[in-house]
Amino acid sequence: MRQTIALALIFVGIASLILFTSTDVFTLFARQHTFVNISFAGNDISCVDCHHRIQNELNNSAFHNDLSCEDCHRFTGTGITFASGDGASATPGKEAHAAYTPRCLDCHGGSGTWINGKFAPPAPAFNETDYGSDVSAHKPLVKQSLAFNLSVGENEACLACHTNYSINFEFKRPRYFVFTWNKSSGGFTLSNINYGDTNSTNVLKFGSGWKHEFKALNQIRCEDCHSDIWQAANHPEPNNNRSTKASHVCWKWNKGSSHQGNDPMHNVTYVYSEYGIGIYHYDNITEYCTLSCHKPRVNPSATIPDVFKETTHAAYRVSCYHCHNNTDYTNAFWNKPKNSWDTPRFTHSGGHDTIDDEALSQPLFLQAETCISCKRSGDRWGDGTYKTYTEPNNTMYYDSSQI
Amino acid sequence: MSVRNFLLILAIASVISFMMAQTASIFAGQHVWYNLSSGNDVGGQIPCEKCHADVAEEMSPFAPHTGETGYGRMECEFCHRTFWFEEADDVNQTIYNRYFYTYAQVNYESIGVQPGKEAHAASTIPCMYCHSGAEWGWYHSYTFTSKACNCHGTADTGSTGDWREYYYHGDRFFTGCAKDDPNCPVPATQDVPGECIKCHGTGDGSTHGPIYIPPAGGFGLTTNASDTGRNASHLSFVLSAIENEMMEDANEACIACHTKMRVEIWFNVTTEAKITVNNSYNRSYSYWDVEAITPSNYTTYKEVKGE
Numbered sequence: 001m002r003q004t005i006a007l008a009l010i011f012v013g014i015a016s017l018i019l020f021t022s023t024d025v026f027t028l029f030a031r032q033h034t035f036v037n038i039s040f041a042g043n044d045i046s047c048v049d050c051h052h053r054i055q056n057e058l059n060n061s062a063f064h065n066d067l068s069c070e071d072c073h074r075f076t077g078t079g080i081t082f083a084s085g086d087g088a089s090a091t092p093g094k095e096a097h098a099a100y101t102p103r104c105l106d107c108h109g110g111s112g113t114w115i116n117g118k119f120a121p122p123a124p125a126f127n128e129t130d131y132g133s134d135v136s137a138h139k140p141l142v143k144q145s146l147a148f149n150l151s152v153g154e155n156e157a158c159l160a161c162h163t164n165y166s167i168n169f170e171f172k173r174p175r176y177f178v179f180t181w182n183k184s185s186g187g188f189t190l191s192n193i194n195y196g197d198t199n200s201t202n203v204l205k206f207g208s209g210w211k212h213e214f215k216a217l218n219q220i221r222c223e224d225c226h227s228d229i230w231q232a233a234n235h236p237e238p239n240n241n242r243s244t245k246a247s248h249v250c251w252k253w254n255k256g257s258s259h260q261g262n263d264p265m266h267n268v269t270y271v272y273s274e275y276g277i278g279i280y281h282y283d284n285i286t287e288y289c290t291l292s293c294h295k296p297r298v299n300p301s302a303t304i305p306d307v308f309k310e311t312t313h314a315a316y317r318v319s320c321y322h323c324h325n326n327t328d329y330t331n332a333f334w335n336k337p338k339n340s341w342d343t344p345r346f347t348h349s350g351g352h353d354t355i356d357d358e359a360l361s362q363p364l365f366l367q368a369e370t371c372i373s374c375k376r377s378g379d380r381w382g383d384g385t386y387k388t389y390t391e392p393n394n395t396m397y398y399d400s401s402q403i
Numbered sequence: 404m405s406v407r408n409f410l411l412i413l414a415i416a417s418v419i420s421f422m423m424a425q426t427a428s429i430f431a432g433q434h435v436w437y438n439l440s441s442g443n444d445v446g447g448q449i450p451c452e453k454c455h456a457d458v459a460e461e462m463s464p465f466a467p468h469t470g471e472t473g474y475g476r477m478e479c480e481f482c483h484r485t486f487w488f489e490e491a492d493d494v495n496q497t498i499y500n501r502y503f504y505t506y507a508q509v510n511y512e513s514i515g516v517q518p519g520k521e522a523h524a525a526s527t528i529p530c531m532y533c534h535s536g537a538e539w540g541w542y543h544s545y546t547f548t549s550k551a552c553n554c555h556g557t558a559d560t561g562s563t564g565d566w567r568e569y570y571y572h573g574d575r576f577f578t579g580c581a582k583d584d585p586n587c588p589v590p591a592t593q594d595v596p597g598e599c600i601k602c603h604g605t606g607d608g609s610t611h612g613p614i615y616i617p618p619a620g621g622f623g624l625t626t627n628a629s630d631t632g633r634n635a636s637h638l639s640f641v642l643s644a645i646e647n648e649m650m651e652d653a654n655e656a657c658i659a660c661h662t663k664m665r666v667e668i669w670f671n672v673t674t675e676a677k678i679t680v681n682n683s684y685n686r687s688y689s690y691w692d693v694e695a696i697t698p699s700n701y702t703t704y705k706e707v708k709g710e
Contacts, residue, residue: 034461034662081621083620092618
């Protein structure tokens with residue numbers, strides 16, 4: 001007891017002594033009066049101090065990892081006046097203070113831009129007036145991104161493909177199409193066109209989620225966003241034309257030819273090793289999607305379809321009939337599996353007469369269905385009603401019979 | 404103890420008691436009062452540093468507010484006692500007039516004594532109180548080197564030729580007195596420096612200026628009509644700081660970036676977007692219509708600045 005009282009007295013004594021001798025008032029937020037000297041050239045306030053995470057993202061990025069934060073976020077090419085304390089004077093900001101969120105096209109629009117000794121190339125087609133031609137497959141996404149506030153400008157579209165930001169797509173399409181081919185002496189006509197109810201398909205392009213992790217171009221894969229289309233194109237069901245894999249595209253034109261026959265350009269099996277890697281193949285699905293159809297290599301000295309005279313970004317918005325019509329495009333396209341220039345087959349001359357014109361007058365998403373369904377039913381060359389389901393489904397009917 | 408020893412101790416104690424006439428005070432100096440009318444530094448006669456030495460120490464490195472004009476550190480009361488702006492566009496009065504307080508004030512030689520109203524000695528004020536003007540840069544010719552700004556002192560209210568009333572910003576800051584001013588106490592020998600130069604310099608070139616306090620433009624808070632702030636990345640941070648009551652106005656944001664204070668930031672960011680597209684059509688045309696782009700799948704992470 002006596003010891004406890006002694007300790008208490010000693011404690012009270014020391015506390016009193018501290019209280020008595022302590023005259024300083026401590027600041028609640030230490031260093032809030034230690035200002036950063038911003039009079040040196042350049043940005044003296046480190047962005048990374050508050051944004052380590054973004055620096056880490058850029059360290060893992062295929063692009064822009066050699067740029068400073070200021071290169072992009074204080075880009076002067078837009079006419080924005082940023083605040084600057086360089087030198088003894090100072091420039092107040094106007095449209096922005098320390099930084100702005102750039103539109104990707106601020107640097108990648110127009111003719112491109114030199115930034116800190118590095119060239120930012122223009123984004124083809126999207127750098128043109130009104131984002132270029134309507135045959136650019138992704139133009140609606142880019143253009144319509146302007147209406148949304150997830151990011152500035154068109155950046156939602158850029159980020160979707162070029163970064164590891166995850167995208168959960170919901171694609172809405174008519175569940176199926178119904179149409180009738182009518183054959184007469186004047187040629188073919190389409191009639192009784194009907195559309196099914198709206199069907200939604202969800203596709204998750206999964207990534208780390210970080211918007212400053214830019215992907216290398218060869219890491220951008222069509223099937224990441226369009227796996228539903230790949231599923232429709234690459235299905236194992238046999239059909240009346242003895243094609244084992246053919247829905248979104250038909251790669252087998254002739255009943256009698258083998259899968260390694262004369263028409264390998266659209267052959268989905270050429271992305272599989274078991275069908276001849278080293279002889280006939282595409283390196284991957286994306287190469288197949290682009291080279292075989294949506295961005296083929298065209299022969300500059302040949303006559304090519306009009307759509308391919310336009311500049312586009314990643315892909316063209318085309319159907320079978322843009323190449324397979326009554327015009328002869330001799331040696332117009334590079335057929336990679338054959339490693340030679342190739343000519344679109346079945347120009348629909350003669351018996352096909354007006355079939356391509358008739359199909360091309362329909363909405364784009366219906367055009368290819370008329371071609372594919374006819375091929376899958378066995379090239380019937382006559383009247384008939386078809387019902388074709390849309391991606392990712394690939395079921396088709398001819399006069400109520402599944403084909 | 405013998406009687407002789409007892410008498411000796413008693414005698415010594417009596418002498419000590421007799422000699423010690425003063426009573427020791429518990430708090431030494433508590434009766435030594437500061438003379439509030441002894442100098443031109445209105446509101447600064449009491450040294451803030453006595454209690455806030457740590458703050459004074461923080462302001463010792465060369466940086467804004469610590470002597471960048473070449474005339475020493477700004478006094479505490481420069482920032483912690485708001486003052487009147489004679490020119491309307493020197494401060495965004497629409498926003499910041501409400502911070503114009505009446506503080507307790509005693510002028511030099513007690514010419515003018517004012518009790519405090521909204522605040523006594525000091526208040527915390529928005530950074531933007533001084534940094535929301537329209538103009539920036541130099542004003543004087545580059546050859547102007549006088550440390551006395553008495554041209555402005557005489558322009559202020561109550562200035563009738565008495566140099567002791569040479570104040571500006573609503574009788575707050577002593578402007579000094581030039582040696583060629585006949586009203587000065589020591590005319591023709593030397594200037595009496597004013598307080599103005601600590602904030603404004605003299606405007607004599609790249610070392611002692613500029614005259615105007617740089618506006619923090621780019622958030623749409625200054626009186627500059629071109630200051631829209633429409634592209635500012637940190638605009639929401641600043642506007643949220645204004646809404647937040649921890650500090651005055653946008654100070655949380657200003658201090659976070661412009662000082663070395665430790666800041667812990669929790670970022671809540673989206674890692675995924677949902678894009679809904681509809682293949683719309685009519686009789687001859689189909690096209691992909693983007694119906695919605697919405698953020699989803701948020702994640703939170705922490706950043707710490709100042710470690």
